Every structure is written in C-alpha cells, then in structure tokens.
Amino acid sequence: MMSVKRLIVTAAAIAGSLAFAAAPASADEQKWQTVSTNEWWSCSPYKSHRVSDNVNYKWCIVRNAGGYAQGVLVVQNKASVKVSIEGEILTNIPGGNEDCAPTTLGPGATRGCFGPTSYVGKGNILWVDVRLKLNNVDEWYEIQRG
Template sequence: MDTRSNWVCGNHHHKVSVNVNFKKCIVINDDLDAQAVLVVQNKASVAVTIEGETFTNFGGNEDCAVSTLNPGFTRGCFGPTRHLGGTGPMAEVRLNLNTVDDWL
C-alpha cells in the first residue's frame, strides 16, 4: 500500500505497541471528494490481530473488519468517499490491536 500526493497523513503513532504503527490519512481528489483511511504497519516479528474505524465530519464513517496483519505488512481501511462541499475535512481513526483501543 502506497500513499500518494493527494493523501494528507499525520505522523505514525504507536501507543499500544512500538512495533505496530498506525496513522490517519485523508485522500482528496480534484472534485473535492474525500475519504478517511486508517493505515496500519506491522514491524513486529509476529502477526497481530487488528480492527478499527474511521470517523469524519463529512459522512465518511466505516467499520474496519477484524483481520490478521502479518509481520512486515501494511494495511489500509478506507472509509467511503463523500463530497466535501464547503466543509474542511476532519477525521479520527480508531485502531484496536490485540483487544486494546487507541485513537488518533
């Protein structure tokens, strides 16, 4: 999974584990359609169980399915695409890592 120039992302965060990073991103296209993305990277030597959510002020909420994230892999959970209109995009993401929640 690669981020591109139309992705606005925060810094990696790793409160729950120093080996599993996550960040929130907002993807915006030329028509001012946007979606929030929860990006999770596993730098650990073992697989972890993850799930999460995206929340936005433009209606782009999504539940991210429980899944296994193998060592060395990165996964994204994409919220639905919604038109921004006159709203500046704001988003929050939640990562649940091995049953522990963390928010950005």
C-alpha cells in the first residue's frame, strides 16, 4: 500500500505535468491560426511568392458589425514539402501593424497571421499591406492607393 507522503508526491507530480502540458502557446504562435473566411472578410486575390509557385499569399481585412477591424496575412502551401514562413502586416487600422513570427507551414496547409483588432468605426476606407518571408526571401504584397 502506498504511503500518504508518496501519494501526495505522486499527485503533485501528475498535477505539475498536466499544468505544464496545458500551458497556452506563446503569443507569437497564437498569431498564426487556421483561416475560415465569411462575409466579414475582404481579401485580395492570392499571389504566388517568387520563391515558389506553390506558395501563395494574400492580405485580408476582417470587419464586424460593431465597427472593429483587423488585418490578416494568409499563406497557402500547395507544395509537397514544409516551408518556413514569417511576415508582417502594415495597415492604417489604429494599432493594427503586426510582426508575424517565424513558423513552419506544412504541405496543403493554409494559415493566417492575425493583427490586433481595433475600433475603426463604420464606412472608413482601410488598407493592408503584407510581407511574406518564405525560406528567408522577402516579398511585399501592396495595394495600390489613389
């Protein structure tokens, strides 16, 4: 039969390992998320990166009925290999600029780096430029402004 002291030590060890396993991902890892668009998303067409015709990216602006918006860099990997990506979002959304931390994107995956959500009101003209660094090669996708 297990002693009380040994039982307490074992229970503490299990609780500690569970707490560690359930720890949230870092803020940088949380910026890259699965993308699911709907009527609130306005996006550019995909553009292939100069490094590979199999890796595409685009910018999006997500708005909601409450007058909030955020910029998103969306990356699609149609290649049969993993690729290294990182990026940047530049926008006129207040506080909406974002650095997108380095990560690996698997074959067939699509992920978005989400900038901060900020209040912009309704009817404002918003723009987003994005930079994708694919396997250490930078490229910008900029919109044309009047």
